[in-house]
Amino acid sequence: MWPMKTALLDILTQTLTGLYRSGVFSTDLLAKGITPQLTHTRDKQFGDLTCNIALLCAKLLQQNPREIAERIVEALPPLPMVKKIEIAGPGFINFYMRDDLSTQIIGQILSQGGEYGKSSYGSLERVHIEYVSANPTGPLHVGHGRGAAYGATLANILKASGFSVHSEYYVNDAGRQMDILAASVWCRYNEYCGESFPFPDNAYQGDYVKDIAKALFAKTGSHFQRKTEDIMAALSSVDKTNKDTYIDALIAYLKTTLGDEHYRELHQTGLNTLQNDIKDDLAQFGVTFDKWFSERSLADEGKIEKSLQDLQKTGYTYEQAGALWFKSTAFGDDKDRVLIRDNGQPTYFASDVAYQLDKYQRGFTKLINVFGADHHGYVPRLRAFLTALGKDTDGSFFAPLVQFAILWRGDEKVSMSTRSGEYVTLRELRNEVGNDATRFFYVMRKHEQHMDFDLTLAKSESNDNPVYYIQYAHARICSVKHQLAEKGLHHNVENGLAHVNLLSLQNEKDLMDSLGRFPELIILGAKNFETHGIPHYLRELASLFHTYYNSQQFLVDETTLRDARLCLVNAIQVVLQNGLSLLGVSAPDSM
């Protein structure tokens, strides 16, 4: 159906131009930005495809919409794919497509197989997609999981739509949070050595910190140990009621007492352990990246300095109180932002400026930054500097926000706090619910929609999860094929394809219609950066199949009808597989 639809749309567009040139229409609609649109009808009494262009331009042309529709229909060239055209209601133009058109889709799907659904819509445009990018200061939690599932699925959708996609995880391996992690590891390590120095409130509380400390001790012995009284003495002048200054003082003390080399080793141990853990976790979740991009490498390679120079050339920077500021308010941000702190250290924002510019310099023409919704306040300042540097003038920068998955344990909301270490990890969720259900569940909701994730329901009644419904349809198809072989029968595909016209039941027509919509569904997802259309579509397709299965026997005695039905069933299987594959969900033969 899809190639026909675009072809018909082209013809409609040409017809409108023709009507303007020949003076029938007083206005060039296309020049006014009014373009025809073809949509699938919800009700078959209105045909297969419908166009509302006459209604849209009625005011502009100062004509009755039905009259306009008539002019358009009269001007259309002969359309071999169309059975009937009707003008209905206030002025809709309804197209009834030829019946054999929809049956052709079966042959197309069977010949394309795993390629069916893919298109060249993206024209191999180079897209950079960054997602997850969680700080390596602890294991991924269920909030990160949603971003991971969304980003990976979106990347798949973009690839299938003909974009050249490069995916990246930005590793925040520099900055204060990593120092706090290092300090946290060291405190646990020192405890392990037998010291009784109190663990700071705002250090990372999770048990994984203890594991890292233990491993560090096993590897290095008590080399990093410091006596409690020595630490107390060193920190005696620090205000212990202010958590932030206290932990910063502790970090400064560690850097001094351990020396550069050993501090780096401590720092690196925490980083490596957690990053590997995250990498492993995501790989098991079916989420992999083309590149893990190190924040620290930007500073090491002088890219921060370079991009700040570029930014300074724009004139939108200034110095105040010893710090370098970016005048982001000139571009709609709430307040100006610090680039270089008064202590000479670049901020996270400065790194990100360099990172985003680096993406452009690597030749990407479309940048997608998947953010957690709690970072939405960060987007205006990113847009601000891109605007200042003349990037994103063509709307090449996107920042889809993924809302939180709010966890519920029965009626109780699960509180999430990274610092306190009280949160459900992605790994726990995967182990209890399963990868398939987890991935499916995450992307079946619109990414900007808040999502309720009821753990007790997901765990105790996982059979109710819609992913099983779809997988069951696939397993049933496999089972039918198994039965076919057991009965000693053979599926003659050629014969079936030659007689797809036998598939004339309403249910069969609905199925073919649905199969034909798959490619444009993927493009729609790529256009809007939306993943939830695929799960909804697959559920609907599975539902149509289950209805079909219950109402008709596939393995009938009439060879030709059987061959034709099995062709349809095979086509359904292909689309189920292709669709599930986009979601990173398996299509099991049996369950």
Next chain:
RNA sequence: GCGCCCGUAGCUCAGUUGGAUAGAGUGUUGGCCUCCGAAGCCAAAGGUCAGAGGUUCGAAUCCUCUCGGGCGCACCA
């Protein structure tokens, strides 16, 4: 206080970018296995699209306000 996201069936969510009678799942009620897998199918019931204005041929969708929920507002990342 300011900004962003959201409010659709008892619950969880779709709604083809402003179109024709607002749809699914789940839950409730009642049916369907001598038959390719009952993790399935069929049917019934369930709505002032949070509320009030406005824009127009036409609004769940767009603009304003009100109410309610979530999240942000660092020289943290």
